Amino acid sequence: MKIALIIHELLIEGGGERQCVCLAHALAENGHDVRIWTSAYDPDNCFPEICRDLRVEQVQRGRWPWLRWPWFVRGYLDMVHLTDAIKEGSQVWSPQHWPAQWGAVWLKRKLGGAVVWNCNDVPNFYLKSRQTRSPLLKALYRIYYLLDRVQNRRVDMTLLVSEWAEREHRAIYPGPTRVVHPGIDPTQFRPGGDRIRVRRRFACSDDEFLLIWLGIFMPHRRLEDGIEAVSRLASRGIRVRLVLAGSDRSFPQYVDSLKALTHKRGLQQQIIFADKVADEEIRDFYSACDAFLFPNDRQTWGLAVLEAMACGCPVLVSRGAGVHEVLTDQVNALLFPPRDPVELANKIEVLVKNPVQRREMAQNGMRLARETYNWSHFAEQIEAVFSGIVEFNDTPPQMVFANSSPRP
Incomplete structure (x- = not known):
């Protein structure tokens, strides 16, 4: 299976970044054609030992690269550029963080494929619009909230890391969801440290x-x-x-x-x-x-x-x-x-x-931790979701109708 993982930035050794690169590594070991696309990449400070064996493609930032705030405007500009830079299609576009799902749905429209969003942190722009006192930020947050909901309608499946995150997501976004718990590398994390x-x-x-x-x-x-x-x-x-x-x-x-x-x-x-x-x-x-x-x-x-x-x-x-x-x-x-x-x-x-x-x-x-929550098990669950969605998208319309449950 040809899989593209999309993440806005790979600059630090955070939990979301670790999940992205470890998932890519596990999927590649299972024989899939995996590539990571990002707007900004620091190979020395973002898990160099893991990324060494991965194909990480940095497309650079979008328009006005000096702009850092508001962060959601920066994300929008970078995803526009990333979408334009990628010319090769994938069977699955798997965004890892907001705003990567924007780039993924635009790539789906441009090159085909399915979008499975690994949503670690749910971006609640509506809540942010109520918390800020700035009229400008309030207006921008609400605009982005509406745009975000529209974009998410094109996501085939959203994967959340916990039931709490799933509840947060369902309160904001439409579309099917599933909880898949991330894990650890038992060969790296084991007893006997110094x-x-x-x-x-x-x-x-x-x-x-x-x-x-x-x-x-x-x-x-x-x-x-x-x-x-x-x-x-x-x-x-x-x-x-x-x-x-x-x-x-x-x-x-x-x-x-x-x-x-x-x-x-x-x-x-x-x-x-x-x-x-x-x-x-x-x-x-x-x-x-x-x-x-x-x-x-x-x-x-x-x-x-x-x-x-x-x-x-x-x-x-x-x-x-x-x-x-x-x-x-x-x-x-x-x-x-x-x-x-x-x-x-x-x-x-x-x-x-x-x-x-x-x-x-x-x-x-x-x-x-060692027996239940490891990257191999996590990748197997993600792989099953990818395969199911790709198979569904490849099924002719009459077969989809035949295999679907009748509506009440």
Whole structure:
């Protein structure tokens, strides 16, 4: 099958970017002709080890490449250029992020094929129009909301990563949907990382309880809840250290606010800020911590949680993250309400005081992540959707009628 994955940018090592390149790799290993099309690509900073064996085509940005804001205008211009640049058809156009589905439906109209949208984050322009105070932005958001709905009518199938994301999508867009949970690479994420080296790096003794968060600093990560929880535990006489490691390129002001909160609470010795962790070191970080923290709110999934679990690490996960839907509280994870540092502190205290429960939970989580949620299984489900839609589109009209259920 000839498959084109379309993603607006491949510049950082985020969850959506990892999903795109790992899916491409798995589909290519299954014998499909796979190509990734993007407007902007940084081969040195976006999973170079994975992308090395992939065909990634960068078509450059569209008109006015210096324009970065409003971001949705930038996306529109880039997708117009990408559509014009691609001359070769595909059986499946698979956009990975907004606004890639715009380019995909235009390519479908231009060159044929089917569109299957892997929608990780649902773009709710209507909600944004109600939240902004700017009359200009309000008008632009509403125009884009209407245009977005029109474009999505040409999408053959939308794949969502969680039931929560599917509900969000159905409230905005028409068309069929299906939930397919992403996974991890069990050969990369496995027990046995260099625990001692990472703990020495942060001057953390083996008997200290170490929490770690890894990712891209963004406000919806709710890392302030983790800082407040550590502060509450300190007031109870429970010492916990928290490492926050990630890229601050997107929201440097958010990182500044977290550092200010750390200073205000007097936690400079307990809260450690670190740079983005190289892909080859992530396993060591998961192995070094006593628990992995994921306090995110309104997060459609949460690949990092499954990565940590696959490495044998206990996880604390907010119910505001879509990944909590496949977890069981106190069996393979500890779940807590989003934006609730008090309950988060209580959950951390449970892990600190119960090492046996911690080990059992880690073992259960590792089995779940490694056996059920991996890229091979994810690619098989995606492949089945692609094949079904291509077969349906290739079926003559009279056969479609014969095989369809009669309307009531």
